[in-house]
Amino acid sequence: MDLSQVIHHENKNKPKEEKHVFEVSNLNLWYGDDQALYDINMNIPENQVTAIIGPSGCGKSTFLKTLNRMVEMVPSVKTSGNIKYKGTNIFDPKLSVEDLRTHVGMVFQKPNPFPKSIYDNIAYGPRIHGIKKKRDLDEIVEKSLRGAAIWDEVKDRLDENAYGLSGGQQQRLCIARCLAIEPDVILMDEPTSALDPISTLKVEELVQELKENYSIIIVTHNMQQAARVSDKTAFFLNGELVEFSDTNVLFSNPEDQRTEDYITGRFG
Amino acid sequence: MNGFLSKEEWKKRLNRRLFINRIFYILFFAATTIGLIFLAMLLYRVLTQGIGYLSWDFIKGFPAPYPEEAGIFAGMIGSVYLIAIVAPVSLVLGVSTAIYLEEYAPKNRISRFIQGNIQNLAGVPSIVFGLLGLTFFVYIMDFGYSLLAGGLTMSLLVLPIIVVAAQEAIRSVPNELKEASYGMGATKWQTILRVVLPASIPGILTGSILALSRAIGETAPLLIVGAAAAIYSLPDSLLGPYTAMPIQIYSWVSRPGEEWPLVAAAGIIVLLIVLLLMNAVAVFIRNKFQKRY
Numbered sequence: 093m094d095l096s097q098v099i100h101h102e103n104k105n106k107p108k109e110e111k112h113v114f115e116v117s118n119l120n121l122w123y124g125d126d127q128a129l130y131d132i133n134m135n136i137p138e139n140q141v142t143a144i145i146g147p148s149g150c151g152k153s154t155f156l157k158t159l160n161r162m163v164e165m166v167p168s169v170k171t172s173g174n175i176k177y178k179g180t181n182i183f184d185p186k187l188s189v190e191d192l193r194t195h196v197g198m199v200f201q202k203p204n205p206f207p208k209s210i211y212d213n214i215a216y217g218p219r220i221h222g223i224k225k226k227r228d229l230d231e232i233v234e235k236s237l238r239g240a241a242i243w244d245e246v247k248d249r250l251d252e253n254a255y256g257l258s259g260g261q262q263q264r265l266c267i268a269r270c271l272a273i274e275p276d277v278i279l280m281d282e283p284t285s286a287l288d289p290i291s292t293l294k295v296e297e298l299v300q301e302l303k304e305n306y307s308i309i310i311v312t313h314n315m316q317q318a319a320r321v322s323d324k325t326a327f328f329l330n331g332e333l334v335e336f337s338d339t340n341v342l343f344s345n346p347e348d349q350r351t352e353d354y355i356t357g358r359f360g
Numbered sequence: 361m362n363g364f365l366s367k368e369e370w371k372k373r374l375n376r377r378l379f380i381n382r383i384f385y386i387l388f389f390a391a392t393t394i395g396l397i398f399l400a401m402l403l404y405r406v407l408t409q410g411i412g413y414l415s416w417d418f419i420k421g422f423p424a425p426y427p428e429e430a431g432i433f434a435g436m437i438g439s440v441y442l443i444a445i446v447a448p449v450s451l452v453l454g455v456s457t458a459i460y461l462e463e464y465a466p467k468n469r470i471s472r473f474i475q476g477n478i479q480n481l482a483g484v485p486s487i488v489f490g491l492l493g494l495t496f497f498v499y500i501m502d503f504g505y506s507l508l509a510g511g512l513t514m515s516l517l518v519l520p521i522i523v524v525a526a527q528e529a530i531r532s533v534p535n536e537l538k539e540a541s542y543g544m545g546a547t548k549w550q551t552i553l554r555v556v557l558p559a560s561i562p563g564i565l566t567g568s569i570l571a572l573s574r575a576i577g578e579t580a581p582l583l584i585v586g587a588a589a590a591i592y593s594l595p596d597s598l599l600g601p602y603t604a605m606p607i608q609i610y611s612w613v614s615r616p617g618e619e620w621p622l623v624a625a626a627g628i629i630v631l632l633i634v635l636l637l638m639n640a641v642a643v644f645i646r647n648k649f650q651k652r653y
Contacts, residue, residue, distance in 0.1 A: 162543060167467065194545035204536035206555060216554070217544040266540070273544050 119173035143322035160196040197275035203262035205254035217273035240268035260291020410625030423590040427619040435608035445511025454522030482520035490581030505586025518571040525567020529560035579606040
């Protein structure tokens with residue numbers, strides 16, 4: 093099985109109704125004996141920005157990392173339930189995590205460029221997938237860097253080490269690196285928590301541009317950020333999904349008392 | 361300080377803290393100096409004793425019954441050949457083992473047991489490795505008293521040190537870098553080859569340089585697996601007889617007469633020079649890798 097065929101098939105059959113990129117049903121997750129996620133049910137829309145908010149330790153990062161199975165880097169993780177990515181069960185043993193992660197890219201909390209040149213950072217993804225021709229790589233590098241709105245800042249120093257960039261630039265470089273594998277979904281795990289306000293603004297603007305072509309799921313500590321950038325917002329508390337609705341609804345008229353307490357700053 | 365300490369009391373404590381601070385600086389400096397003094401003494405003795413016998417003829421010459429005619433050429437070339445066997449064998453095996461233990465092996469009781477035993481092996485006396493080499497390579501594998509048997513025995517000796525050093529280097533690669541690679545759909549092997557190894561090579565080489573330096577100076581295991589004390593030709597094949605610099609030095613020191621120890625000192629100077637050259641090459645390689653990443 094590989095995901096490219098599945099997507100094609102899906103697009104042909106359900107073109108009109110609101111499409112979901114992920115359909116999560118009855119998801120439970122344990123780290124060893126500690127349960128971190130309780131019975132999550134959630135349909136994540138395609139080509140929109142979905143924000144996940146909640147206090148520290150509520151399971152929002154764990155949930156995000158389950159979507160591309162990065163959570164399995166921790167050996168003691170166990171899951172039950174189902175996550176469908178465009179109709180395919182991501183836990184299907186026939187589906188490789190490498191395939192899944194090529195369709196579901198990820199940007200991490202701390203900018204984590206490789207200690208290589210800016211060019212080699214972007215070319216890393218295409219290279220591991222087998223693209224070798226210099227001309228193809230050049231094209232992908234430029235396209236990805238433009239896509240992450242950092243091309244003009246780095247085009248004259250593609251050969252320099254990525255560690256020479258500022259923190260904000262490094263994070264946009266990481267977003268560009270993610271774009272270079274041409275994913276459908278971009279998972280962002282508190283992408284601005286290590287950045288200054290101006291860099292944060294640039295990343296947020298970028299998220300707005302990217303949702304034209306990508307489905308974005310962003311975990312954030314910052315409720316204002318969720319309100320600014322997202323179409324839909326999910327509120328997690330103690331491993332449970334408390335509320336999931338349109339962002340303007342969730343912030344103006346939350347259904348659940350706990351959501352209201354959290355967004356009005358009574359805890360968290 | 362906020363009324364908890366009087367001004368005089370605070371001042372007294374400050375002086376005390378500054379004093380202790382100074383004491384530790386002196387202690388650490390003294391520790392370094394002691395090592396350097398002994399190194400200087402050693403070098404001084406070796407140089408003053410050996411310099412008289414150090415000549416082009418000594419470097420180019422083969423062993424001889426008279427001190428004036430003795431040379432270290434066979435030992436020098438033998439040592440270089442040994443390292444040419446030890447370096448690739450122990451690096452390939454050692455780094456592969458380290459990668460397996462760090463990246464693949466499940467973290468359970470068995471892998472912890474293996475881990476502990478590798479560290480123990482690094483402390484096993486070298487003569488024990490010599491006995492192992494004698495039994496396995498010389499007799500069972502039937503390599504005889506050959507260069508190959510000596511090289512493989514020496515490889516086993518340095519293997520645990522290289523494994524432990526390589527593990528440390530691999531462990532110090534930040535997890536974020538590995539996550540970045542896996543997050544783009546890279547396989548484990550691609551991540552190891554393109555992220556983990558490049559980032560850990562400087563550390564691996566630093567440990568390996570130390571391990572190989574130990575190998576080039578080792579005498580005991582070579583005595584057991586049959587390095588020749590005096591030989592009048594260079595090894596012509598992997599299965600040929602050989603000698604090594606420390607063996608030559610050892611055999612000269614143990615000869616009677618006042619002049620032989622001076623010849624041995626000259627041998628030590630050559631050994632140190634070869635060691636320095638090898639380290640320089642290794643440091644050069646390491647710096648080249650550091651620049652690339």
